[in-house]
Amino acid sequence: MGLGTGTRITDASAPATAGSRPAMTGASTIEFSDVTKRYPGPAGNGAAVDSFSAVLPAGSITVLLGSSGCGKTTLLRMVNRMVEPTAGRILLDGEDVQDGSPVALRRSIGYVMQNAGLLPHRRVLDNITLVPRLNGTGRSAARARARELMDMLGLAEDLADRYPGQLSGGQAQRVGVARALAADPGVLLMDEPFGAVDPLVRRDLQRELLRIQGELAKTIIFVTHDVDEALMLGDEIILLREGAQIAQRGTGAQLLADPADDFVARFLGLDDADRVLRLADVAGGRVVLDRVGRAIGRIDADAEMRS
Numbered sequence: 001m002g003l004g005t006g007t008r009i010t011d012a013s014a015p016a017t018a019g020s021r022p023a024m025t026g027a028s029t030i031e032f033s034d035v036t037k038r039y040p041g042p043a044g045n046g047a048a049v050d051s052f053s054a055v056l057p058a059g060s061i062t063v064l065l066g067s068s069g070c071g072k073t074t075l076l077r078m079v080n081r082m083v084e085p086t087a088g089r090i091l092l093d094g095e096d097v098q099d100g101s102p103v104a105l106r107r108s109i110g111y112v113m114q115n116a117g118l119l120p121h122r123r124v125l126d127n128i129t130l131v132p133r134l135n136g137t138g139r140s141a142a143r144a145r146a147r148e149l150m151d152m153l154g155l156a157e158d159l160a161d162r163y164p165g166q167l168s169g170g171q172a173q174r175v176g177v178a179r180a181l182a183a184d185p186g187v188l189l190m191d192e193p194f195g196a197v198d199p200l201v202r203r204d205l206q207r208e209l210l211r212i213q214g215e216l217a218k219t220i221i222f223v224t225h226d227v228d229e230a231l232m233l234g235d236e237i238i239l240l241r242e243g244a245q246i247a248q249r250g251t252g253a254q255l256l257a258d259p260a261d262d263f264v265a266r267f268l269g270l271d272d273a274d275r276v277l278r279l280a281d282v283a284g285g286r287v288v289l290d291r292v293g294r295a296i297g298r299i300d301a302d303a304e305m306r307s
């Protein structure tokens with residue numbers, strides 16, 4: 001569909017990243033082909049996911065945005081086979097995720113969930129090294145990499161020996177991200193990972209994620225129902241209705257500038273006098289303004305031209 005990566009609406013206070021995308025480190029293209037999931041239940045229940053198809057480019061962040069119950073988590077969990085589809089196929093670099101064992105698949109894909117999902121009886125460092133160790137990485141190499149990741153995520157060294165219960169919510173989420181990255185997966189699945197932390201910490205975590213992605217260039221699927229988060233993080237946003245029907249797919253700038261219908265406009269808050277987002281041209285690019293004219297994000301001009 002001719003969309004460039006890197007077209008996200010970036011934090012207005014952050015340095016521009018246009019044209020500075022790094023080489024990919026084994027990131028995979030993800031293809032959903034006519035994927036349907038019907039959970040068992042009373043006949044007549046609609047499908048949680050109904051014939052969803054999309055190709056997600058390697059090395060980019062795709063945000064699945066939509067209201068509660070529209071099928072975001074189900075879509076995400078079918079990638080690592082925590083949920084099995086009723087029909088359709090999901091391909092990673094052309095290979096069907098159904099070929100091979102689900103355990104091996106899960107160890108090759110990073111997964112971050114809302115409450116970090118850390119093992120409570122294992123120290124931080126052991127949580128991070130768990131999957132690499134299961135994959136056969138030696139103890140000292142796994143620990144060295146874990147310390148690198150802690151550093152990358154702004155986690156102080158002395159947190160390594162703490163238990164998850166001794167961490168703040170923001171620290172726990174950082175550990176969750178470090179753990180998901182530890183086995184150097186090509187794909188990172190993030191299910192409302194920053195939903196449970198306060199807005200300031202959430203902003204920090206979003207910035208950290210973009211910075212890390214600038215270095216690692218994973219293929220990330222990021223689930224959220226928060227429009228601002230989607231605009232900030234998504235190279236591309238897929239806005240979903242019930243049954244994971246695609247209401248619109250595009251860069252944040254495209255959705256804001258040209259919403260496909262009333263549902264999209266309402267979801268983005270474009271019809272809401274209390275929460276109007278709009279675009280403005282400024283020297284060096286375009287910014288997204290909130291209702292009081294405060295710049296909440298900047299549109300990557302180079303990437304916009306590529307799109």
Ligand SMILES: Nc1ncnc2c1ncn2[C@@H]1O[C@H](COP(=O)(O)OP(=O)(O)OP(=O)(O)O)[C@@H](O)[C@H]1O
Pocket residue numbers: 039040041048066067068069070071072073074075225
């Ligand atoms: N294990 C299950 N058994 C039966 N129905 C389920 C199951 N898991 C999810 N569903 C249903 O499937 C639909 C999609 O759920 P899903 O969790 O994928 O949505 P979501 O968009 O991630 O929602 P949220 O933002 O609230 O997490 C919902 O109607 C939900 O009730």
